[in-house]
Amino acid sequence: MKISKQLSKILIFTFFILLVQFAKAQEIKEIWSEIEKKEVSNNRSVNNDESTSVVNQLEGVKVKLSDENILVEQNLDGSNILLSGLFDPDDNDLKLDMWSKTDGIEIKKQLERIQSKNLSSFSERLMDVALLTNSYIPSQNFSLDEFESYTLDHLIKKKDYNLVEQFIQKNSSIKDKERLIKHVADYYLSLNKIENSCAAVDSLSMITDEYLTYYKIYCLITQNKKNEAQLLFDLNSEINTLDNFFVQKFEVLMGYEDSDYILSDENVLYFHLSHKTDKKLIYYPSVDSKEFVWKYLSNSNLLKNLNDFNLSDIDQVKFLEKATSEGIFEESDLLNLYKKFQFEIDDLINHEKAYKSLPDYEGRALLYQRFLLTDNVEKKLLLLSKLNSSFEKSNFSKSFDDELSKILKKINKEEIPSKFSSFYQKNLITEANKKNKIKFNDEVFHQSKVLNYFLNKQSLPKTQKLTDNLLSKMKKDKNYSFDYKDIVLLQSLRSDGIQIGEIDELSQYKPDLNPELDKMIDNNESGMILLKIVEIIGEKELDELNSTSLNFIVEIMNRTKLISLRNELLLEILPLKV
Secondary structure, three states: HHHHHHHHHHHHHHHHHHHHHHEEEEEHHHHHHHHHHHHHHHOOOOOEEEEEEEEHHHEEEEEEOOOOOEEEEEOOOOOOEEEEEEEHHHOOOOOOOOOOOOOOOHHHHHHHHHHHHHHOHHHHHHHHHHHHHHOOOOOOOOOHHHHHHHHHHHHHHHOOOHHHHHHHHHOOOOOHHHHHHHHHHHHHHHHOOHHHHHHOOOOOOOOOOOHHHHHHHHHHHHHOOHHHHHHHHHHHHHHOOOOOOOHHHHHHHHHOOOOOOOOOOOOOHHHHHHHHHOOOOOOOOOOOOOHHHHHHHHHHOOOOHHHHHOOOOHHHHHHHHHHHHHOOOOHHHHHHHHHOOEEEEEEHHHHHHHHHOHHHHHHHHHHHHHHHOOHHHHHHHHHHHHHHHHHOOOOHHHHOOOHHHHHHHHOHHOOOOOOHHHHHHHHOOOHHHOOOOEOOOOOOOHHHHHHHHHHOOOHHHHHHHHHHHHHHHHHHHOOOOOOHHHHHHHHHHHHHOOOOOOOOOOOOHHOOOHHHHHHHOOOOOHHHHHHHHHHHHOOHHHHOOOEEEHHHHHHHHHHHOHHHHHHHHHHHHHEEOO
């Protein structure tokens, strides 16, 4: 250890001498540069071409976008500075100037309102398009750094690590790249995938962040590059005061000291180092433990056996419920745990009264046990509904969604009472079901083969003919009434050029946009319009939108010509799927 450290200090001393020599060389270079500038200035009247060249260099900067191999002329007013992104504007019917005509102050206000929401899947999709589309920076009151900060906030909150990695690869020169790398490295380390974490850190050519520096040192150790790790450690210890916890762990990992049993769950790296320097690590998480703790313990096989859970310990049971909601435990394991609760026969018979006096977690166990003892379909659905509501009230809704869907699938659809049909349909549909094929029904206009047009499988002339035939048939049917979904579809067809005859409901459902939105549409402020739609949808899934909101959103998209995104929305809410 001593020899290694002395050698490192010699190397550091040599490094600083070279650094001083380099600084002196730079100083000489700057002096000669000043002399050359004066010579150019004195000879300006002699060589007009050279003068013009210097002026051109001052007025604009040539920037090479390495990912696209495009040269973009950037004027000093900032109006043509390209934002980092993933999507081509044409992919979603947008333009490079989607933000140019909107005051940056208004954009910031809108983004801050949205940031406080837990966005639904379609709202997130629109935010991806708004913030990750290659476009020019807003022309006023919004700097490039500010916009990129909002973009990074969105990516980190979204927790789509594949998307983050794509963004990093395509925007390698982004200013705050370290922030995203830290996010990716922590994610992989929480899964105990050290190689992936180190690959993310190694992609940085220069590291300024203290936390990532510790990551880099640790990665060098794991890559069997201990001399380099020691050199980097010594260099940083000369410049900064290193964190004492990391220093202690470093000594153990390098083999200078024996095992160290100090534990820290301050961040993923420290928790991992606690584990690596203590092979017998015992950690009892609680309901308040950070998410990365659960993931790390689960992926490192450090979580205690479910059979060891103490049902009288509220924290342990609530921890399991929350961990199940985060995907750490299987939902079936949680339900099996509920079976182990001991209840009196009277409590099971008079469960409605007993439930009110129990803590929420014990009440869920009672409801589930009572459900297992019930044969009547209506009573089963009532108990499932209450159990589901209890999970949602405790913010553990994902602890029961898959198992609830499996239970409902076992119930004969014909036996479902009408008052539970909505509950049944809502909770039966899973992500897998949403991807099922569309089933066309020409008896209902918004479920008809007209939808092939929105799937890009049908031309406009063919769609015109099919629309005429269907409308003619439905107008003759006195029992057919156009509902709001039909109207939304008809308005979209008309917006795209399909001729629609007189239908009373079209005028009845026609939404009126407020003057603010009218002005934005006329001014082609498509970026801001996307944010407005995100705010309208907010945390609601598309099938939860009422007719007024849906009509309003589709009208905005029609007028703004956001055709691709509008089609995505329509194909999500209109078709019958099997």
